[in-house]
Amino acid sequence: MRRAEVRVWRGTELWLLLFPTAILLIGITTLVLASGGELAPRSFTAGFAFALFLIVAHGWLTYRYPAGDQILLPIAATLCAVGQLMITRLEPELAVRQSLWVGVGFAAMIGTLVLLPSVAWLRRYRYLWAGVGLTLVLSTFVLGVDPNGSGARLWLGFGGVLFQPSEVLKILLVIFFASYLDDHRELLTFAGPRIGPLRLPPLPYLAPLGAMFLLSVLVLLLQRDLGAALLFFSVFLAMLYVASGRALYVVAGLSLFVLGALLMYQVFGHVKIRVDTWLDPWATSETTGYQLVQALTALASGGLIGEGLTFGFPEYVPAVHTDFIIAAIGEELGLTGALAVVALYALLVSRGCKIAIESRDTFAALLAAGLTAVVGIQALVILGGTLKLMPLTGVTLPLLSYGGSSVLANFIIVGLLLAISAQAKEFRNPVHD
Amino acid sequence: MTGFAIVALALGYWQFFRQDEVTTRPTNPRLAEEEARSVRGRILDRHGAVLAASEPGPQGSVRTYPLPGAAHVTGYHSKRYGDINVEARYGDYLRGTRSADVVERLTADLFHRPRVGSDVVLTVDARLQQTAVDAIGDQAGAIVALDPRTGAVLALASAPFFNPATVDEAWETLTRNPGQPLFNRATQAAYTPGSTFKLVTAAAAIDLGLVDVDAKYRCTTQMDLGGLKVDCRNHPHLAVVNYREAFAWSCNRTFALTGLELGFGPLLLADDLRRPVAWESRGVQPSVERFQEYAERFGFGKEISFELPTTVSRLKGRGEWYPSLLAQTAFGQGELEATPLLMALDAAAIANGGVMPAPYLASEARAASGAVSTLNHGGASLGRVVKPETAKVLNEMMVLGVEVAYAQRAKIPGIQVAGKTGTAEAGPAGAIPHSWFIGYAPADNPRVAVAAIVEHRGSGSDFATPAAQRVIQTALDLYKPERR
Numbered sequence: 049m050r051r052a053e054v055r056v057w058r059g060t061e062l063w064l065l066l067f068p069t070a071i072l073l074i075g076i077t078t079l080v081l082a083s084g085g086e087l088a089p090r091s092f093t094a095g096f097a098f099a100l101f102l103i104v105a106h107g108w109l110t111y112r113y114p115a116g117d118q119i120l121l122p123i124a125a126t127l128c129a130v131g132q133l134m135i136t137r138l139e140p141e142l143a144v145r146q147s148l149w150v151g152v153g154f155a156a157m158i159g160t161l162v163l164l165p166s167v168a169w170l171r172r173y174r175y176l177w178a179g180v181g182l183t184l185v186l187s188t189f190v191l192g193v194d195p196n197g198s199g200a201r202l203w204l205g206f207g208g209v210l211f212q213p214s215e216v217l218k219i220l221l222v223i224f225f226a227s228y229l230d231d232h233r234e235l236l237t238f239a240g241p242r243i244g245p246l247r248l249p250p251l252p253y254l255a256p257l258g259a260m261f262l263l264s265v266l267v268l269l270l271q272r273d274l275g276a277a278l279l280f281f282s283v284f285l286a287m288l289y290v291a292s293g294r295a296l297y298v299v300a301g302l303s304l305f306v307l308g309a310l311l312m313y314q315v316f317g318h319v320k321i322r323v324d325t326w327l328d329p330w331a332t333s334e335t336t337g338y339q340l341v342q343a344l345t346a347l348a349s350g351g352l353i354g355e356g357l358t359f360g361f362p363e364y365v366p367a368v369h370t371d372f373i374i375a376a377i378g379e380e381l382g383l384t385g386a387l388a389v390v391a392l393y394a395l396l397v398s399r400g401c402k403i404a405i406e407s408r409d410t411f412a413a414l415l416a417a418g419l420t421a422v423v424g425i426q427a428l429v430i431l432g433g434t435l436k437l438m439p440l441t442g443v444t445l446p447l448l449s450y451g452g453s454s455v456l457a458n459f460i461i462v463g464l465l466l467a468i469s470a471q472a473k474e475f476r477n478p479v480h481d
Numbered sequence: 482m483t484g485f486a487i488v489a490l491a492l493g494y495w496q497f498f499r500q501d502e503v504t505t506r507p508t509n510p511r512l513a514e515e516e517a518r519s520v521r522g523r524i525l526d527r528h529g530a531v532l533a534a535s536e537p538g539p540q541g542s543v544r545t546y547p548l549p550g551a552a553h554v555t556g557y558h559s560k561r562y563g564d565i566n567v568e569a570r571y572g573d574y575l576r577g578t579r580s581a582d583v584v585e586r587l588t589a590d591l592f593h594r595p596r597v598g599s600d601v602v603l604t605v606d607a608r609l610q611q612t613a614v615d616a617i618g619d620q621a622g623a624i625v626a627l628d629p630r631t632g633a634v635l636a637l638a639s640a641p642f643f644n645p646a647t648v649d650e651a652w653e654t655l656t657r658n659p660g661q662p663l664f665n666r667a668t669q670a671a672y673t674p675g676s677t678f679k680l681v682t683a684a685a686a687i688d689l690g691l692v693d694v695d696a697k698y699r700c701t702t703q704m705d706l707g708g709l710k711v712d713c714r715n716h717p718h719l720a721v722v723n724y725r726e727a728f729a730w731s732c733n734r735t736f737a738l739t740g741l742e743l744g745f746g747p748l749l750l751a752d753d754l755r756r757p758v759a760w761e762s763r764g765v766q767p768s769v770e771r772f773q774e775y776a777e778r779f780g781f782g783k784e785i786s787f788e789l790p791t792t793v794s795r796l797k798g799r800g801e802w803y804p805s806l807l808a809q810t811a812f813g814q815g816e817l818e819a820t821p822l823l824m825a826l827d828a829a830a831i832a833n834g835g836v837m838p839a840p841y842l843a844s845e846a847r848a849a850s851g852a853v854s855t856l857n858h859g860g861a862s863l864g865r866v867v868k869p870e871t872a873k874v875l876n877e878m879m880v881l882g883v884e885v886a887y888a889q890r891a892k893i894p895g896i897q898v899a900g901k902t903g904t905a906e907a908g909p910a911g912a913i914p915h916s917w918f919i920g921y922a923p924a925d926n927p928r929v930a931v932a933a934i935v936e937h938r939g940s941g942s943d944f945a946t947p948a949a950q951r952v953i954q955t956a957l958d959l960y961k962p963e964r965r
Contacts, residue, residue: 333508341508347495348503349511359593364510383496387489394485428484435491 058110064122065106068129069099075133075357082358091136094147098132101154108158109466115473116466117403123396124447124462128153128455130389131448134376137357138369142450149452153459160463167412167464167471171227178260181220184213185267192271202273212453214268214276218283219457219464221264222418225284228257229291230411236292272318275441279426281305286421290404291414326439339366343434347378347386354382369450371442374434389448390431397424403465407472416468419461423447513560515576515596517541522575522598524555524567526607527633527844533558533568533645548607549644550614553665554637554789554842557645562652566665567601567843568645570788571856574599574846581846581854599846601856604633612955613638616948621660622916622935623667623821626952629829629921629930631859632838635956637789637822639666668791671818672934675905676731676941677919678813680827680875683728685775686739688871694724694878698735706805711737711812715887728878729886731902733812740811741804744769769802772811778866779830780823780837785863787822788842794819814906825932826863828919831879832899832927835872837863880924888920890946893954897924900949902941913937916944922953929956 073095080087102125109116128150136143164170170177184204193205203210229236236254261284268277285301312319321336329337329344342365349360362368362376369376378386400420407413423446433440444454495503504511521542524533533555535542544558556566564572573579577596580586589596613624617640626636641662643655655663664670686692699721703712716722716730727735742748773796777783781796797806797816809815822840830837841857848854867875879899882888888900900920907915916938921930933949 330506330508342510344495345503345506345509345511347492348500349509350496351500352497356593361511361514378492378496383492386492386496390485390489390492394482397482397485424484428488431488432484432491435488435495437487437491 058106058114058116058118061106061109061118061121064119065102065125067122068125069095069102071126072098072129072133075129076136078357079133079137087136087140091140091143094132094136094143097147097151098129101151105154105158108161112161113466113470116470117399119395120399120403120462120465120469123392123399124459127389127392127396127447130377130385131373131445131450134373134380134448135369135450137380138362138373138376139450142369145452146450146455149455152452153455156456157459157463157466160460161467164464164467167409167415167468170223170415171230171411174224174227177220178224181213181217181224182264182267185217185264185271188213188271202271210452212451214271214273215453215457217264218276218280218422219419219460221260221280222283222287222422223415224260225257225287226411226414226418229287230414232257233291233410236288236294269312273442274319274322275429275443278441279422279429279443282425282429283418283421286425287414287418290417322439322441326433326436329436339372340434340436340440342366343368343372343375344436346375347435350379350382350386352383354378354380354385356380367442370444371430371449372434373445373449374431377448393424393427393446396420400424400465403469403472407468409471412468412471416465419464423458423461507563516560519577519596520598521558522577522846523600524571524575525600525602526551526605526610527603527635528606529602530607532603532605532607544646546645548610549646550638550642551605551607551610552642552645553639553667554603554605554610555645557643557648559648561649566789567603571601571843571846574601574854574856579846580848581852582848582850585848585850585852597849599848599854601843602845602847603843604628604635604841604857604859605637606635606956606959609636609952609956609959610638612636613952614640614642616933616951617935620935620938620944621666622933622938622945622948623670624931624933624948624952625667625821625825626929626931626956627825627829627838627840629832629838629927632829632840632861633844633859634840634842635929636952637667637842639664639668639670665789666821666934668787668789668820668822671792671794671820672915672917672936673814673905673907674817674819674824675813675903675915675917676733677824677827677901677903677905677917677932678817678819679728679731679736679811680831680879680901680919681776681779681781682736682739682743682772682811682813683724683878684779684831684867684871684875685772686743687874688775688867689743689771691742692724692739694874697721697723698727698732698738700727700732700734704734704737704808706737706808707803709805709809711808725878725881726886728901729882729888731812731882731887736812737808740772740807740809743772743811744802744807745804769807772807775866778837778864779827780863781817781819785823785826785840787840791822792818792820794823813903821932821934823932824917824919824934825930827866828899828901828921828932829927829930830866831872831875832921832930833872834869835867836865839863876924879920883920887942888918888946890942891918891920891950891953893922893950893957896922896957898922898950898953899924899927900946902946904940904942908937913939916946917941918945918949920949920953922957928960929953931956 076091076095080089135146193203203212265277265280285298288297313323325336329340333341346362346365357380360379362379365372365375397420404413404416426443426446430443430445432438444451446458521535526532531547532551533546535544556568558564558568575598577598580599613636623639627634641660643662700713701720703710711734713734715732776796781794785791795818806815826837839861843856845856846854876899879901883891883898883900887902891898891900903917905915916935918941919932921927931949931952933945935944938944
C-alpha cells in the first residue's frame with residue numbers, strides 16, 4: 049500500500065527536459081543555417097548526443113532515485129544547453145571538446161549516483177578529501193601549466209587533457225567543511241569564552257577548520273587564482289553561518305575580508321590593477337580595461353532582444369567562451385536571454401536551498417547548502433565582475449562556460465544534490481521492498 | 482537571491498539604460514564593422530555634382546572629396562578623428578541609421594543586410610564654391626554667399642582649407658599649421674566687422690527715425706572723445722556730406738555721432754548744419770538699449786541656428802558702455818566681433834526687405850530607393866530686423882556706395898549692386914587691417930547676398946570687394962536673374 053504512494057515516474061522532469069533539448073537543437077539549426085554551409089551539419093551530433101545523455105540520466109534517476117528532485121536536472125541541463133549552443137557559435141572547434149566534457153560530466157553525475165554508497169559515507173573520510181584536494185592544487189606549483197598565457201599556472205595536463213584542480217578542490221573542501229561543522233556544530237554555537245555580551249567562538253575547536261581554510265585560500269592566492277580564493281572564502285563563511293546560525297562569524301569574516309583586501313590592494317600589483325580597472329575600465333580601455341570595456345559594450349549592443357545568434361560581434365571580448373560567456377549571451381540573445389540565464393541560476397540556488405532545508409540529516413543539509421553556495425556564489429562572482437559590480441576575478445560561469453573541469457565539477461555537484469534530495473525523500477517516505 | 486536580483490538590475494542598466502551611451506563610444510569595434518559593411522551616402526551639390534563619395538578600396542571603403550575647396554562644408558569623415566560639418570550633422574542619413582525610406586531601413590536591420598546610406602543634397606553650388614575659393618586665393622579669409630530670399634547657402638568658403646580625404650595622414654601637419662586650415666573661418670571666426678557694421682548702426686538710426694538721411698553734416702574737424710580722435714579722413718574731398726554719402730564714404734565721425742545720439746540723445750556740434758531732430762515728438766526715447774536691441778535683431782549676441790557649428794557674434798564684451806566705446810562700436814570697431822556668416826545674413830536681411838532669412842545648407846536626403854526626405858524647406862525667417870521702408874533707404878545707400886564711392890569695384894555691367902566695404906583694424910597696433918565687403922545683387926531683385934573677408938590684407942575696397950564681385954558675378958551668371 050505504501051509503495052503506491054511513491055512516485056515512480058519522474059514526469060515533471062521528463063517534460064521539463066524537452067526545453068534544453070529544444071533550445072540546443074533549434075539553436076544549432078539556426079547556427080547551421082546562418083553559417084551558410086560553413087558550419088557542418090555534424091554539429092547536430094553534439095545536440096543528439098546531448099539529448100541521449102539526458103535520456104540516460106533521466107532513466108537512471110527514474111530507476112534508482114525516483115524520489116530525487118525533479119527540477120534540478122532540467123535547470124542544469126538548460127544552462128548546459130545554452131552554454132553548448134553559445135560555444136558552438138563562438139568557437140566551433142572547441143564545441144566538440146565541450147560536448148565530450150558534457151558527456152563526461154553526465155557520466156560523472158550518474159557515476160556519483162551509482163558509486164556513492166550513501167551521503168553519510170562522505171563524512172567519514174573528510175581528512176582524506178581535504179588532503180587529496182590540497183595535494184592536487186599544490187601539485188600545480190610543480191607540474192602546473194598555463195595554456196592560455198593568463199599568467200597563472202592553474203592547470204594540470206596529462207595526455208593532452210587539461211585539468212583545473214581547484215574545481216575539484218571546491219567540492220572536496222565543501223565535503224570536509226560540512227563534515228567537520230556537523231561534528232562540532234553545537235560547540236560552535238554555544239561554547240566559547242565570554243567577553244561581556246560577546247561569546248567568542250571556541251578557538252581550539254575551530255583551529256583545524258581555520259587551518260584548512262587558510263591553507264587553501266593561501267595556496268590559491270599564491271597561485272594568483274583570486275576568483276577561486278574569493279569563492280572559497282565566501283562559501284566558507286556561508287557554511288559557517290548555516291551551521292552555527294551566528295552572525296558573528298559573518299561579521300568577523302567580512303571584516304577579515306576587508307582587511308585582507310585592503311592589504312592585498314597595497315601589496316600585490318595585480319590586485320591593485322584589478323581594482324583600478326573595476327573603478328574605471330574606460331581609462332585603460334586599450335590595456336587592462338579592454339576585456340571589461342568590450343564585455344560591457346557587447347552587452348549594451350545586445351539591447352532588449354539581442355542582435356540575434358551569429359549577428360553580433362562577441363568575439364571582441366577576450367575569453368568570451370569561458371568566463372565572459374554572459375557577454376555573448378547578452379549581445380546575441382539580448383537582455384531577455386541574459387535575464388533568463390540569471391533566473392535559471394536563481395532557480396538552481398532556490399532548489400538547492402530547498403533540498404538543504406528538507407534534508408533531515410544535518411551533514412547532508414550542510415553539504416547541500418555548501419554545494420549550492422559554491423554554484424550560486426561562483427555565478428555571482430563572475431556575473432558581478434562582468435557587469436562591473438565588483439572587481440573582476442576569473443572564474444567560470446557554472447555549467448555555461450567552456451571548460452572541462454568546471455563542467456565536470458558542476459555535474460558532480462548536481463549529482464550530489466540529487467542524491468541528497470532523494471535520500472531526504474526516502475527518509476520521509478521510505479520505500480519498503 | 483538578492484545577489485541575483487542585483488545582477489538582473491545591472492544587466493538592465495547596461496543593456497537598456499546605458500545602451501546608447503556605451504555603444505556609441507569609440508571603444509566599440511562594432512561601429513567600424515558596421516561602417517565597413519555599410520555603404521555611406523554621398524554629399525551632392527544643388528545640381529547633383531559630387532562633393533563627397535565612398536568608393537571601395539583595398540583596405541575597405543575610401544571617402545573621396547572631388548572638390549577640396551568645399552572642405553569646410555562637407556567636413557571630413559575620419560576613422561581616427563571622427564566626423565565634422567555635414568559629414569557629422571547628417572551622419573545619420575549618410576550612415577543609413579536614418580532614412581526617408583523607413584521600410585527599407587527596418588527590413589535591412591531585421592534581415593541584417595548592409596545599410597545603404599542616403600545621399601545628402603546641399604544648397605551649395607560647386608561652381609560658385611570654386612569661384613569663392615579662387616577669389617580668396619592663397620590669402621586667409623572667408624566668403625559666404627547665400628540666397629537672400631530663402632537663406633540657402635550657395636557657397637561657403639574658408640581659406641586656407643584642407644583635403645578632407647587625407648586628414649588621417651596629414652593630421653599632425655594640419656593641426657600645427659599656423660594658418661589653421663582646419664578652422665572654419667566662415668562660421669566660427671569672430672572678426673572685427675569694421676565699417677560693414679555701419680549698416681547696423683544706420684539701420685537702427687533710420688528705423689527709429691533718429692536721422693534724416695538728407696540732412697547735411699559738415700565734416701572738417703576731428704571729434705575728440707576722451708582721447709579717441711575721430712576724423713573725416715575717409716572723404717577728404719567732401720567737406721559737407723549728407724547721411725547717405727556719409728555711409729557710402731564710410732564717415733567715421735558721422736557714425737560716431739550717430740552712436741552717441743542713439744545712446745544719449747540729440748547732440749549738436751559747433752559746426753553742425755543740421756536742424757535738431759525733434760525725437761521726443763516722434764515718441765522715441767533714445768537709449769543704448771535701443772541700439773543693443775537692433776544689434777540683437779541683426780544677430781549680435783544671438784545663437785544662429787545653422788547646420789555647421791557657429792560662433793556667437795557680439796556687440797561688446799562684458800563691461801559697461803562708455804561714450805567712446807559706443808562711438809567706436811557705431812562705426813564698427815570697439816569690442817565688436819562678427820562671423821562672416823552673420824555679416825552675409827545682415828546683408829541678406831536688407832536685400833530681403835528687412836527680414837533676415839534663416840540660413841541652411843542641406844535641402845534633402847535621397848534614399849537609395851529614391852525616397853526623399855526634406856531636410857530644410859527654405860524661406861524660414863530669423864525675424865524682421867527693420868521696416869521695409871528702412872530697408873529700401875539702406876538699399877539706396879548701399880547702391881550709392883557701389884556706384885560712386887568706396888565699393889565701386891563691386892560694379893557689374895548692366896546690374897545694380899548694393900554693397901558696403903569695411904577696413905577693420907584688428908590685432909596689434911600697426912597691423913594691416915582686415916579687408917571686408919558685404920553686399921548683394923541685383924539691388925532691385927536680389928538673388929545673391931555675399932560677405933567676404935580677407936585677413937590682414939588692407940582696405941575693403943581693394944581686396945574683399947573685387948573678390949566678392951567675382952562671386953556675385955558668377956552667381957548671377959549661373960542663375961540669370963534678368964529672365965525673371
